[in-house]
Amino acid sequence: MNRPVLLIHFNRPSATRRQLEALKEVAPERVWILCDGPRKNKLSDIEKVCEVRELLDHLPWQCEVKKLYRKENLGCFKNNSAGISWFLNDCGAGIILEDDIIPDPSFFQFCDELLDRYADEPRVYAVSGQHSSPVPMQIDADYSFCNYFDCWGWATWKRAWDHFDPDMTAWRDRAEWGIVSRRVLHNLRARLYWDVMFRMVDVGRRDSWAYRYLLTIWKEQGCTVVPKMNLVRNVGFDDEASHTGHLLGREAKTHVQTFPLSHPTEIVPDPLIDQWYEDELCSKSPKARVRWLYHQFKRRYDRLVNRSVS
Secondary structure, eight states, X not given: OOSOEEEEEOSOHHHHHHHHXXXXXXXXXXXXEEXXXXXXXXXXXXXXXXXXXXXXXXXXXXXXXXXXXXXXXOOHHHHHHHHHHHHHHHHSEEEEEXXXXXXXXXXXXXXXXXXXXXXXXXXXEEEEOOOOSSSOOSOSSSEEEESOOOOSSEEEEHHHHTTOOTTOHHHHSHHHHHHHHHHHOOSHHHHHHHHHHHXXXXXXXXXXXXXXXXXXXXXXXXXXXEESSOOEEEOOOSTTOXXXXXXXXXXXXXXXXXXXXXXXXXXXXXXXXXXXXXXXXXXXXXXXXXXXXXXXXXXXXXXXXHXXXX
16 A cells, blocks of 8 residues: 555554554555654653554564654644644655554545545545444445544645644634634534634643644635545543543444445535534534433443452
8 A cells, every 4th residue: 555654653552553453454655653752741651652662663564664753742732733744745645543543444545545536626624534423324425525524544635734723713813713613513502612622722721733623624614524434443442542531432333445436426515414523522412412421420430440449
């Protein structure tokens, strides 16, 4: 598989082992590796980061490799956004996998074909392999378009990433945010939720590059590809995960994509998919909120039980 692949790793050797073992079947020929440095206030990071880098230094297949190992910890936002720029400035377009993502082999052909198909389409900002619904979407084609962005296994182009706005001007400018939010978000619940989320990112309570890229897509009136069936598995639902532990209970089964792909007839965000993302994953409908609270309670209860037993 000749399409460039960026692997983003940090301090989870078990996740790194699982991903590298899974990638052996595909054996990407060109690999870029990004690894953040250990955190100063986490002494255990030194050993874990060293173990991760030892694994990355000995990939279990032959390929061309470029590495960017940080000496100091930059954090998720600065490390990943700068690393993605490093990758895309070098290769122009490619597939991006963080350490906790295990893709089905068909994910790579899915991304490869769509990176070619939409290479010169300015409205398309990303190709995602993630679809969190427990069942395939009710659409005719093998994928559709939406206003939301999933970074659990994705691909993009330099021409799209060049628009990335780390300063979130579309939110900080309150007049512009009013225009953007009313165009994309169709109820007050969603607008209030995303206003809070972007505020948390702005003040540093969420160390996220992905929310910033999502806002960039909204600002530029872009969209993303979302597959009919989920093509990746996230193995990062644990306490070590930076951003996924709270999503325990939302894991979706991985499917195999068949080819040739069936394509949509037009590039338009599907309002039903947008509504699903908002109701189930983001601001959440009352029913989804109850499910989310149940999983939060269960996760905390199980943690307390495990501590008392040990």
